[in-house]
Amino acid sequence: MKLITLAIVLFSLNIHAQDYYKIKGRVTHENEALPYVNVYIKNSSTGTTTDDDGYFTLSRIPAGNFDITASFVGFKTQTKAVKVSSNINKLVFDLEYDNALDEVVVTGTLKPVSRLESAVPVEVYSPAFFNKNPTPNIFEALQNVNGVRPQINCSVCNTGDIHINGLEGPYTLVLIDGMPIVSGLSTVYGLSGIPNPLIEQVEIVKGPASTLYGSEAVGGLINIITKLPENAPIVFADSHVTGWGEVNVDAGFKAKVGDKATLLFGTNYFNYSNKIDNNNDNFTDVTLQDRISIFNKWDFKRKENRTLSLAARYFYEDRWGGEMQWNPSFRGSDEVYGESIYTSRYEVFGKYQLPVDESINFEFSYSDHDQNSVYGDTPYLAEQRIAFGQMLWDKSLKNHDLLFGVAARYNFYDDNTTATITADEATIPSIFVQDEIKLSEKQNVLLGLRYDYDNRHGSIVTPRIAYKFKPTKTDIIRLNAGTGFRVVNLFTEEHAALTGARDVIIEEALDPEQSYNVNLNYLKKLYTKKGMIFTFDASAWYTYFTNAIIPDYDTNPNQIIYANLDGNSVSQGISLNIDAVLGSGISGSIGATLQEVSQTENDIKSRQILTEKFTATWALSYKHYPTHLTLDYTGNLYGPMRLPILGELDPRDEYSPTWSIQNIQLTYDGFNNFEIYGGVKNLLNWTPNKGNPFIIARADDPFDKNVDFDANGNVLATPNNPYALTFDPSYIYGPNQGIRAFLGLRYTLK
Template identity: 75%
Template structure:
């Protein structure tokens, strides 16, 4: 009888208690020690070293099963348990949005979810969807950020944020403001993409923490920590146009003293192509090398000490197809030839005291030897920067105090620089983030700078964060910004072409006033999809704005402080989605109005689009380890710099788009092969125009006739009354091309 009772008891138990098993994967690889549990209960387990899990004692019926791991997005699935043995597998995706740690908005490492300042974060995975040889091009798929080419010949450019010109954007490397002036135009190309941990973007003034140049926003390029980097990595690709890009890096331990990360980038393009038949290179030829090294020293009590350095050299030229170096600086054959030599040092040292005080420092030396036709431009720029930061928490106050000094040296051979420009700007700043309650945070900040050329400059800011739920955040930011202008380091149009440069009066610092409203929402669906919605509205008002005037006289570029105001305002929306089944997508749009008003007349700013759009769609087929990426952008019409009423070129650009597709195969040995097509629509800006470069057949204006007032005369050889001008540029001249590459990582 006892055996009968035991048999019935086991049968009843087995009828009511089932078993659930399966695997937890990430990118197709097993994930050991991940958590798997039943929502609303204490029943759960962790995966073994092969990613397997097993849960027993489950009752029949519907259950929500959740798999999670630190740094990855939770995944939940609803399943109806009916069988004794049910198999359920998970595939976790790396967290790429709210949970990331950011440092840019407040100079402190905080969760993006907790930051009172809206910060956009982009991981290396984002940039690998459309591989590029430099960070300048990689930013083309960031909503509201546009790499702007400023010259058809030498293809140099800058980065626009929310319609503002490149000089308003401050670019940082590891939080240090060393990419500015000359290097904003010429130095962004040499940062090896494989060394980037993440890129943080703040839209709107940040001068209260970062000083001059952070007027329109800032981009912080954060490099990998040596301890988090792979042992060895390589990334190499070539394109059908003959471009070759090579990234290489490794890390090593130097005894018990330090960890070191070494990386190098080499880019070569030597294939002169003229598809638009104007006898000028469509793309600048380049030979570039960049070497980077970063040390993390091990200290007592885990105090921080890091030191990094980079050397960059580039030889680039563009011009008439028959140009070579023997024509450099002459007027026989036109070419723009630029030699750039640059080095940088960055450091961060935590003082050996009980309080949390860091000394951050950087130094950069930039030497440029260049000719634009027969016009020499020889320039040197040196920037030294140091700041002490004291991070102090008191009750509900998170305080930050800072003392900073910036040394600027600039010299060139232009008539505008009669003597070297040398100045040291001391600064003091303070910031207080106040936790009013669990849902309400308030940040107050102010900065004082003294510039001997312009006197005292005060820049306050305020930020308010309201978090009504764990998945909703509202941020309101307001502040001021300032920018001290160094014209020839920032305005490439002043150096190229035949327009005369006119500088009216002393150029005073620009001042801005900004307000920005941001709403971020995270949406989790029952089907396991995740959506992140990020919407912003902004308004920025400028006084003393310096905007190049191409309109008053088509043969001149006039620079002066605007006797009026300049305004940029707009709306942006980003949606990121993890749709399951290996599909991820993102899309963004920005609508903006950038204008200036002088003497009661409102004018739309030149080379500024009314709207932009970006998107990316990725699909991974796990059984075959194949990933398909489709990326693209869309730009609305811009007002363009034409050369008078007879100029036959369109006064506005068309709506245009660059779209790319890529297929990646990944082996189990961390080896990736990728192939794709860039610019699949084969769009170039010459379509719809009779020409892009004005008078490309006469680049030295030898056959241009002028009247006594200096105006160009229409002649049979020059029916449109034009001079040579390569500044009519708004997009890349490079058409469709195939690329193929290989990545290998040894962890």
């Protein structure tokens, strides 16, 4: 008993021998208190938040050396080294604004430059922006970007493309790390399967960028920039499930391989296997999907910090939609209708800086896309291969920042449709030059010129000019003008044609489209004395197209007619984005776009199909620091758009209603390295069938077995077919998925 008592006494003395101290202090901005700032000891679980007057206390701190960090949204994180041997009562952090204009962008000028100095307006979106409304792919995530709309093109298989400022998907170029490996046939697939935690940022340029990027960058471009391996987490995982049965998993790691290489590995898996038919048309509301993507990126250390990186990605997907009783045994038959798509795709891309004194880089990419699909009893077998290489010489002189480039792009495309009798194969060599001239401390002008040669169309020249005026540190005015072009690269994965409802008609040899664009942009950063930050970004644009290639759904409801427009097409509009950090854990953004996209032929002006006149997006966040909870409310609003109806008797509305998708999410980040999040998507339970008698025409007769035609091939109205329709799933303008809950877990080890 005495031994036990002695042990207790000694243990008690040992406890009291360990002294603990308090660290008290305050966080301010320009001597104004900052409440709810996170203050914590780095690499530990000890932390707190400041009170309404900016004061904080860290308790029970043992003697030793520590790094104390103060972190707050909208301000630069600040860390101070502190030696603790007694109580500290006056540790002060005076935080500076985190100027988002200083983000480094590369898309506008093909070289790293801060947004503040870029003559070309570039929008930048971080993973934190997309985490406000978690999605299984970047394609869906872009729905919250003002002026950008993911367009679903088929009610049955749900594939689609990206619209920028109202222009169709073929006008948008999608890049991964600056490489044009996603285009045409592969757009919707190329934007799926990139693990979200591997994305450093997404950069968007609205308006023609053909001077630097060539064909397809007519309406704008999207550059998905992946993380450098050394900047990536050691281990990461992010998984969520929805009430509809969707499962999405992102996972990966980085590792040192020897002394000179760093490996970044990531994978994405998505599965949806739950047949749902809420609109009772006997067709799946959402395609069933089984998808896996593997991403691998290497960075190598070289002398004088020269660049050498290599990345590869493999993507496989099995998706199908159709009648509820369909199964793979019906694939390709005319018994039960289904659209089944097997996609296999791989990509390789990299960058090598030459071992010379000048800054010269060689960049390259290759992609191979194989698609085996059937639409009912119509097979669609397609291959697409794209090889690209370019040499860039970055040369700075007094008041001149020069960029010289030579490039070559090889395109191969073949399918089994009548639109591609022989394989479409072309090699397009290019040369371009760019000079950014510093006129004064406040003014810059950028001049660019590109020459491409296409043996099908001859020489193509695209100039551009950009002027930047910076009257103050927080005001930027940019004026951009130039031309763009798009060579003929007609893919016939038009679902309305492949289902048999419409035939593809190419009336003539198609010439390249040309565009002429002017864009005026004004950006203003506003700081208030109470610590609030506002960013205003306004743009007005006008784009004029000649030789426009626009699918004609109107002349004959049983055909899609392709021809160069005998007239002109115009895209014009204005947009405004406002970002705000209001303090006390509240931040948000709102954007709106007014636009008109039309074509004029034979003096008749018509509105472009599937193009909204106005759109709005918003994101509102509130973080309650004491409870580690963050509430995110996101949404979008789209105005009416003209839809592809099948004739005068078609009872479906010719114009869509004004519609909105809204989401809410709650996130808890009080655990070390873990976040738990959950919420509700599509709070209004909106789907395109609202107010329409049906979405899919003749869903009860998908093979048109009971449709009668006259001698000219026109559909006849009969008692069995009073609206004179054929089967057609192309009447779609938004996601056909209603309200659903979701729950997820995110792990990051840095």
